Amino acid sequence: MAGFRDRDKRHFPLTDSGSVVALFREQIEGPNDPNLALLSITLGCIENALTMNRAIPAAEEAALLRPIFPVVDLETVEALYAKFETLVRGSVDLTEYKSTFSSRELVKKISDVVWSSLSRSFKDKAHLQSLYSFLTGNKLDCFGVAFGVVAAAQILGCDDIHLALSEDHAWVVFGEDGTDTAEVTWHGKGNEDKRGQSIALSVAEKSWLYFNGQPVICTRATEVAAMVSAANPSINLTMDSIEMGALQQELLWLLHDKGHLSRYPMALGNLGDLEEISPTPGRPPPLQIFQEAISVAIKHYNNHHVYPYTYMGGYLYRKRRYKEAIKCWAEASNVIRKFNYTREDEEIYKEFLEIANELIPNIVKAVSLNTTDRVQMNILYNPEVYADILRFYDGICEWEEGSSTPVLHVGWAQHLTFSLNKFDPRTRAKIDVAKDEDSDSDSDKESNDENDNQNGKSQKEKGESGVKTGSLKNKDPKEALSVVVEDLKKEELSQLSPSQSNPPGYRVTAKGRKGQRRRNSNANKDLSPQITAGKLLSDNLDSKDKEEEEKIKSTIQELASKVVQQQETGTPPNPNITALAQQCSLNILNKDYLLGAGQPFSSSPASSTATSPVTVISAAAVARGSSTTPDEGLLNTSTTSSTSAAGGGTDSRLDVDEFLSSKSNGTAFVGLTMDSMLKAESPADMMLAMKPRGEEVGNALSLAARFPVPPVQQPPRSSPSPSPTSEMLAALGPVQVELRSEKMKGLRKMFTSAKLNASAIKLQLTAQSQVHVKDSRFLEFCEPMGSARKRPRREVV
Numbered sequence: 001m002a003g004f005r006d007r008d009k010r011h012f013p014l015t016d017s018g019s020v021v022a023l024f025r026e027q028i029e030g031p032n033d034p035n036l037a038l039l040s041i042t043l044g045c046i047e048n049a050l051t052m053n054r055a056i057p058a059a060e061e062a063a064l065l066r067p068i069f070p071v072v073d074l075e076t077v078e079a080l081y082a083k084f085e086t087l088v089r090g091s092v093d094l095t096e097y098k099s100t101f102s103s104r105e106l107v108k109k110i111s112d113v114v115w116s117s118l119s120r121s122f123k124d125k126a127h128l129q130s131l132y133s134f135l136t137g138n139k140l141d142c143f144g145v146a147f148g149v150v151a152a153a154q155i156l157g158c159d160d161i162h163l164a165l166s167e168d169h170a171w172v173v174f175g176e177d178g179t180d181t182a183e184v185t186w187h188g189k190g191n192e193d194k195r196g197q198s199i200a201l202s203v204a205e206k207s208w209l210y211f212n213g214q215p216v217i218c219t220r221a222t223e224v225a226a227m228v229s230a231a232n233p234s235i236n237l238t239m240d241s242i243e244m245g246a247l248q249q250e251l252l253w254l255l256h257d258k259g260h261l262s263r264y265p266m267a268l269g270n271l272g273d274l275e276e277i278s279p280t281p282g283r284p285p286p287l288q289i290f291q292e293a294i295s296v297a298i299k300h301y302n303n304h305h306v307y308p309y310t311y312m313g314g315y316l317y318r319k320r321r322y323k324e325a326i327k328c329w330a331e332a333s334n335v336i337r338k339f340n341y342t343r344e345d346e347e348i349y350k351e352f353l354e355i356a357n358e359l360i361p362n363i364v365k366a367v368s369l370n371t372t373d374r375v376q377m378n379i380l381y382n383p384e385v386y387a388d389i390l391r392f393y394d395g396i397c398e399w400e401e402g403s404s405t406p407v408l409h410v411g412w413a414q415h416l417t418f419s420l421n422k423f424d425p426r427t428r429a430k431i432d433v434a435k436d437e438d439s440d441s442d443s444d445k446e447s448n449d450e451n452d453n454q455n456g457k458s459q460k461e462k463g464e465s466g467v468k469t470g471s472l473k474n475k476d477p478k479e480a481l482s483v484v485v486e487d488l489k490k491e492e493l494s495q496l497s498p499s500q501s502n503p504p505g506y507r508v509t510a511k512g513r514k515g516q517r518r519r520n521s522n523a524n525k526d527l528s529p530q531i532t533a534g535k536l537l538s539d540n541l542d543s544k545d546k547e548e549e550e551k552i553k554s555t556i557q558e559l560a561s562k563v564v565q566q567q568e569t570g571t572p573p574n575p576n577i578t579a580l581a582q583q584c585s586l587n588i589l590n591k592d593y594l595l596g597a598g599q600p601f602s603s604s605p606a607s608s609t610a611t612s613p614v615t616v617i618s619a620a621a622v623a624r625g626s627s628t629t630p631d632e633g634l635l636n637t638s639t640t641s642s643t644s645a646a647g648g649g650t651d652s653r654l655d656v657d658e659f660l661s662s663k664s665n666g667t668a669f670v671g672l673t674m675d676s677m678l679k680a681e682s683p684a685d686m687m688l689a690m691k692p693r694g695e696e697v698g699n700a701l702s703l704a705a706r707f708p709v710p711p712v713q714q715p716p717r718s719s720p721s722p723s724p725t726s727e728m729l730a731a732l733g734p735v736q737v738e739l740r741s742e743k744m745k746g747l748r749k750m751f752t753s754a755k756l757n758a759s760a761i762k763l764q765l766t767a768q769s770q771v772h773v774k775d776s777r778f779l780e781f782c783e784p785m786g787s788a789r790k791r792p793r794r795e796v797v
Contacts, residue, residue, distance in 0.1 A: 004038060004081050012074035017247045020046065020072075024224070024251055028258055033159070033220040036151040037131055040227055041080045044132025045072050050244040051235050052127055069243055080135045088113060088152040102158045102174040104182055107149070108196035110156070111184040114140070114148045115195065129230045143230050145185035146170035150223060163218040165226060166211045167266060167307050168347045171199055173217055187344055206402075208339040208348055214304040221260040228252055229267040242278075249274040253283065263300050268293035269311035276315060286315055306335045310351055322363045322376065323385050329355050330388040333395025337740070341403040349407070352396060357415045360389065364422040383430035383735040386423050389416075390431070390737050390744065390751060397741035397765070408743075413762035425754040432734040433748045743767065 007030075011023040023042065027034040049070035091113040097106045119138040127133065128141040134148055146163060149172060153161040161174045169187050174180050183194040187209065202210045218226060228251045233244035252261070252271040261267050272289035279285070290312035297305035313328030332355075336348065367376045379385050393416055400407040420428075739745050746764050750757055 004035070004078060008035065008038060009074055009078075012072065012077065014042070014046075014072040016069050017243070017250060020247060021250050021254060024228075025254060028221055028224065028255070028260070033154070034224050036147070036154055036220070036223060036227070037084055038077070038081055039224060040131040040147065040151060041077055041084075041135070042072060043227065043231060044130025045076065045080075046070055046247065047127060047130065047231055047233075047244055048132060048136075050241040051233065080132065083135055084131060084151075085155055087117065088155050092152075092156060094156060101160050101176050102153070104174075104180065104196060106158065107153075107161060107172060107174055107182045107184065110152050110158075110161075111145075111149050111182075111195050114145055114152060114184075118145075126232045126234060129232070130227070142185050142187055143170050143226075146172065147223070147227060147230075149184045154220075162220075163223050163226060165216040165218065165266070166209055167305065168345075169209045171215075178217065205342070206338070206340040207342050208306070208336065208345045209342070211301070211304050212338060214301040216264055216266070216301075219260075221255070221258070222264060225252070225255045225260050225264055225267050228255065229264070229270050240277075245274060245277065249278065249280065253280065263296060265293040265297045265301070265305045265308045268296065269307055272311060272315065276318075287312070290315060303335055304338065306332050306348060306351075309335065310355075313355070317359055317363070320376075322367065323379055323382065326360065326363070326385055326388045326392070329360070330391040330395070333392040333399075335395075337395040337398035339399060340401075341399050341405055341407050343405055353412075356392070356396070356412055360392075360419050361415050364419045368422050380422055381424050381427050383427050383732060386420070386427055387431055387735045387737045389419060390433075390739065393765075394739045394741050394744045397743040400743075401741060408765050410762055410766055413765040414758075416765065417756060417758040417761050420751070421756055421758075428752050429754070430732060430734050431752050432736040433752060434736055434738045 007026070008023070011019060011026070014020050014023065020042070024039065027039060046069075050068075088110075092106075092109055097103060114134075117134070117138055118140060125141075128139050129144040129147070131144075131148060131151060134140045134144065140148060147170070150161060150163050153172075158174075160176070160178065161172055162178065164171050164173045164181065170185060171181055171183050174182065181199045183197050183199060185195070199210055203213045206212055216222070228248060231244065231248050233241045233248060235241055249271070252267060252274070255261050255267070256271065261271070268289055272286040272293065275283065275289060276286045290308065293305075293308040293311065297303055297308050309328045309332035313325045313332065316322075316325035316328060333352070336352065339345075341349070364380065367379050370376055393412075396407060396412070739748060743764055747761060750760060
């Protein structure tokens, strides 16, 4: 049974932080348990003096506050302690509870004492967690009520009642083995009737508020750590008390050195934040403290704590280590997927909402605008960062699945598409989104069915073709010819449209049967003339088909007989056909054949080249003299041959160069192009557009002689050097991401596509199909909340 002893009184008055630390050290290291009521009153008195009474007008916020430390005298602390002890002992009669260990009735009675003393006209706000606030203003927050119940139980000598903590709630455990649980405080509005009830029902609901049965079960020293960690050094939203923060930091290091934070990740996170603001010489850096908090959560609580990851992610974000920060947030989302979302989870919802809608979009926006910082720009080309963002949203979606209240709304989806669109499409292509076993088995089954169908069809076709060829080989030529004719006829009919292949008055049913169209019953009296006309028409069509069939048969038989006769007699085929067959691979046409004489093709490529009159002389080639390319040599040879032909005499046959201009595109007018013909307004204009070929060649030669063109030296071509981002993407291999939520699985293919469909993503993420209402008995605990944020956020400094 704790009490205000003489060895505790000699520490007063407390005039600086060193004297306060000495008091806490003696309480922790002493032979008896720490006096929770005494320490809470003392620390609350100091916090009230350093924060509540230092509120300054907004116009003077820029002015520096002089360092002060309140003097805590013995009389004040002793009077408040006596008041609390009198309240507890006077309200609870222990003779009514005969059991050795505390019962649920006793716990409920103690909580009623604290609860009934609270004022009903206050709001949940900062600096209401200590017994000093309770004894001076009858105000306590959620944590303060639970801590007050445990402090009152210690005064009564109930040493088996201890504090149990989650990241945003507190209750008590009691009993012989400490496995019984009871609600002693509220969370939100209108839930005071839960006091005294077990939390088993809430744990079964998988709410983050109760950690799935993985809370921090406190000892007396850990309860002191919880009291110190709950202290709030903020004066207002923009200013903290340096003295209060330094005192809290010293007390947390004292508890850390004694090993009382080894199972308390939340306190380690607060210590890391304080070290970031004011590093202590000789102490580990903040990052190491955050890593220790994560290790504690994994080792002792099966990785059910979210705040260690958000503490570390916020620190890395403020240090502009964006890649590592996004990875920490993805790990935090991996923890939250283990729970179901309820309206009581407002605090953690705010945390993830800030990350998704502010921090991650700010990162990708700042990185995309700051193109000079190559290290930061590489984030948008890193598939690991892209995969971490997908894992973050995948955890949020799975947190929503099975919950009574949806999490994602259109704001989440808009910021997701904004963030993902900032990544390079090549980066998205590097993501290997793993498929679940069900989808794999279904896709394999479908592919196997398709393969089986294709194999069956191909085998069937092969079998039919084999039967046909075999039957044709066994029959005589006339029968085989008739079979071929029938097949050709069937193919021709199958290519016709139904209106062409079927006679009028007939239709093709769904099963391929032909029959007459159904008429209206009122027209039955006129049916006989229509039937007669249709019959006559069908007879005419049948007779035409028979005649065409006979013509086809006779033609094929005639050709077949000629081939057989030529093979038997050895008569050579038509020489023109043979020439065409030999020269069909050549693109050399004889110009004489176009004018009505000679063979269609030249006798050889060489001769056609020698007799070709085409003359094309480049001024640059003439200036270079003898340095001609093989193509230029060929052109010069053709020019010589054409001039010699022209000097040998006049030829009545037109030159192909005069018949078809090199630019005429086939026009029949001599020496004219299609453009000149269209521009000419009269035949005289067309004749003026014509120039003798020799005059053009002479002008080209004279221009080349007067203005020699120097040879152009081309610079050596070098392959373009790859960009740094391309090199980085080439060095990085595919990153595998396992998406477990149904919503994100539905977007699996879209996340790796070159272009994202924002509308489809919004529609999928805001769908309500994954949210269902649970049993009605759970809904009474899902009331809206109005509590203030316990841990204020800090901006980037």
